[in-house]
Amino acid sequence: MVNTTLKSLMAGAAMAALGLAAAGSAAAQDDTYKIGVVTFLSGQAAESFGVPAWDGGKLLIEKLNAGEVPAPYDTVGFGGMKIEAIPIDEAGGATKQVQEFRNLVQRENVDAVIGYVSSGDCLAISPVADELEALTILYDCGTPRVFEDGSYEYVFRTAAHATMDNVSIARYLKARDMKVGTFAGLNQDYAWGHDSWRDFTASMAQLYPEAEVTAELFPAFGAGQYGTEISALMREGPDVVHSSNWGGDLQSFLLQALPRGLFQRSQVVLSAGDHSIPPLGKNMPEGVVLGARGSYGLLSPDTPLNDWWFKTYQDEYDVIPVQAPYRMVQALLGLKSAIEKAMEANGGNRPTKDEIAAALKGHEWESPAGMIQMKLGDGHQAIQPTAIGTTAKDENGDTILVDIERFAAECVNPPPGQKSVDWINAGFQGAKCE
Amino acid sequence: MHASTKRTCLAGLIAVILLVLAGFVFQHWQTWILFTATKAIGYGLVALGIITLMRGGLVSFGQGLVYCTGAYASGLMATRLGVTDAPVLLVVGMLASALLALIVSPLIARYRGIFFAMLTVALSMVLYGVLVKMNAIGGSDGFTLPEPTFLGWQPSVDYADLALYLLAAVVAVVASTATRLYYDSMAGLVALAVRENELRVEYLGSSVFKVTVRHFTIAGALGGLGGTLNGMALGHIDPLFSFWTTSGEFVFIAVLAGYISVSAVFLSAMILELVRSFSNLYFPETWQLILGGFLIVVIVFLPGGIGSFWERVKEGRAARAQAEQEEGAGS
Incomplete structure (x- = not known):
């Protein structure tokens, strides 16, 4: 036993030494800025969010390093520093992500981490990021809880949360002046689905106080089969059917509801549905109201920056950019402009993480999806304008969005210091809509 | 005290000293290892429970059940009752999981092989399903834990990793010494007989049922310790602790370690963490393939697990010594 214990320890030490040798020296160079990019490269959220986001990130970093992005982002890299990205797969749950995050910070010595699609991962990473004093940008996850239940020094979220x-x-x-007497919901049975349904019903209670909820369906996450739920919806025949489903769950729901005629009977509204347009192609049902969690993709505004980005992405990957790559770009441009702002303030030196964090706090910058303002969570949580549209077919049978309505950031996001649900229930107090 | 008992305790003592020294070394050089090692110890403790079951001829594919129970019990204790003392939380987590295992075990102890394994998966997934729906404690997003304290002492940020690692090291050694002593005891050795031939054990007057219940409860206690430890290390717990893929990782570690050696469990947990972390870093799109390939290599070349490697070396040495002796006698 003594022997085996000792040997195991020796073997452990050898293993650790091997690991260290592999890790190599990661001394930060002056002319590169190293970021860890964490997003789903495998698993359920890879196809719809993770992979397009990293495709977009990779492309933008390449263009930034070449100095080919239009003004005001035409400086090379981040303020002259070349960007070096380390992609990490987000699959495997929060436990694994906390460990990978620590490895990125403590072992790979990255200057900042951009990442996280899953709300659970965001909630788990934020306290660790503050503990390690590591500059961290949450680029995608939706839960309002991150900055409504906590407050962090080094954590920022450069996209609006799901309440919007x-x-x-x-x-x-x-x-659009639609008549809504009854409505129903079909949402995934986990925090995202429940939170989305809660925000939607609360908003409806304000805007359509007479409308009644006829069905609240929460099929399991990843269920894939919605026959029973569609039957229930057909039977109730509500005026509006709300769903916050995403990825494969959303595609299955749409494909299964199409032959049953759900889209003729009810107005289907999808809070995050734009990313199902490229995979479904010509099978995408018409007349569906959908959002992209921001003015992204087919809902994006007509600005020079957006025209450049849309075209660059489409030329490179032969598919339209949907919400995830936009949000990745938004995070990268936010970091870039904050770094450059910090450099301006300190006389052109490489800024420290504290200087960058100070610059990012309450910062504003232009993204392809419009102006991003870090207004909530004491300057750590972004609000942004958004847009909603209705699906239709063009002359080739391709899906386009029509009847697009744009909403100002302060019209659909709560004001600082107020919790989302309280703000909705109090009748959207202080909302500024044009 | 029995000579072998003394030897085991001495080995434990040496292991504690070495692990503590290693902790101080890593504190000043490659700090990230401390966290990885703490997490590996948490996983190793759960896998130690599976190995205990393996000695009785059973494998549980649902140890996430007790791992998650320990984490949630201690986590709720910390967030709801404000108890942040790490040793207290470890005891709470261990007892909660052991209790759950004790209640559950009579239901599943009559089953064998794949039926036993599938029932454990089913139970862990029931817990997962319940927790996902419990929005009061965070639902699928889980909840964040306060920083642990150590007997009233709150380490500064720079020493938090080290403090938890030291506690984990002590827990790991105490747990493995205790299980080793149990394996070598009469009751523990009966388990090996159960593994060989259950019917004969029953005829000799021992109860296979009791052995299984005992082992499942021990595995529960170890799982609770591991879950609490990892909960504190991560600072966040969610229902994925009870998901079948988490349980799969424990089986992975147990298979990698084999059921012969206790210390091999922690070594294999550490190897798994390092392989996974580096393959994720260098092959972000295909890291699962590397991990799977690694397991296949181990199964093909070391079917008895890493633990059997030392046994083999020992046997080889004994055989050589015997051969030399015979040679000497012959000349």
Whole structure:
């Protein structure tokens, strides 16, 4: 036993030494800025979010390093420093992600981490990021809890949280003057689905106080089969059917509901549905109201920066950019402009993480999806304008979006210091809509 | 005290000293290893429970059940009752999981082989399903834990990793010494007989049922320790602790280690963590393939696990010594 214990320890030490040799020296060079990019490269969220996001990130980093991005982002890299990205797969749960995050920071010595699609991962990473004092940008996850339940020094979220998506859907119905007497929901049975449904019903209670909920369906995450739920929806025949499903769950729902005629009977509204347009192609049902969690993809505004980005992405990958790559770009451009702002303030030196964090706090910058403003969570949580549209077919049978309504950031996001649900229930107090 | 008992305790003592020294070394050089090692110890403790079951001829594919129970019990204790003392939380997590295992085990102890394994998966997935729906404690997003304290002492940020690692090291050694002593005891050795021939064990007057219940409860206690430890290390727990892929990782570690050696479990947990982390870093799109390939290599070349490697070396040495002796006698 003594022997085996000792040997195991020796073997352990040898293993550790091997690991260290492999890790190599990661001394930060002056002319590169190293970021860890964490997003789903495998698993359920890879096809719809993770892979397009990293495709977009990779492309933008390449263009930034070559200095080919239009003004105001035409400086090379981040303020002259070349960007070096280490991609990490987000699959495997929060436990694994906390460990990989620590490895990125403590072993690979990255200057900043950009990542996380899953809300659970964001909630788990944020306290660790603050503990390690590591500059961290949450680029995609939706839960409002990150900055409503906590406060962090080094953590920023450069995209609006999910409340905006459901408030804007309800506002869209009102703006298009649709009659809603009854409505129902089909959402995945986990925090995202429940939170989305809660925000949507609360918004509807304000905008359509007479409307009744006829069915609340929560099929399991990853269920894939929605026959029973569609039957229930057909039987109830509500005016509006709300769903925050995404990825494969959304595609299955749409494909299974199409032959059953659900889209003829009810107005289907999807809070995050734009990313199902490229995979479904010509099978995408018409007349569906959908959002992209921001003015992304087919909902993006007509600006020079967006025209450049849309075209660059489409030329490279032969598919339209959907929400995830936009949000990745938004995070990268936010970091870039904050670094350059910090450099300007300190006389052109390489800024420290504290200087960058100070610059990013309350920062504003232009993204392809419009102006991003870090207004909530004491300057750590972004708000942004959004847009909602309705699917239709063009003359080739390709899906396009029509009847697009744009909403100002302060119209669909809560004001600073107020929790989303309280803000909705208090009748959207202080909302500034044009 | 029995000579072998003394030897085991001495080995444990040496292991503690070495692990503590290693901790101080890593504190000043490659700090990230401390966290990885703490997590590996947490996983190793759960896998140690599976190995205990393996000695009785059973494998549980659902140890996420007790791992998650330990993490949630201690986590709720910390967030709801404000108890942040790490040793107290470890005891709470261990007892909660052991209790759950004790309640569950009579239901599943009558089953064998794949039926036993599938029932454990089913139970862990039931817990997963329940936790995902419990929005009051965070639902699928889980909840964040406060920083642990150590007997009233709150380490500064720079020493938090080290403090938890030291506690983990002590827990690991105490747990493995205790299980080793149990394996070498009469009750523990009966388990090996159960593994060989259950019917004969029953005829000799021992109860296979009791052995299984005992082992499942021990595995529960170890799982609770591991879950609590990892919960504190990560600072966040979610229902994925009870998901079948998490349980799969424990089986992976147990298979990698084999059921012969206790210390091999922690070594294999550490190897798994390092392989996974580096393959994720260098092959972000195909890291699962590397991990799977690694397991296949181990199964093909070391079917008894890493632990059997030392046994083999030992046997080889004994055989050589015997051969030399015979040679000497012959000349």
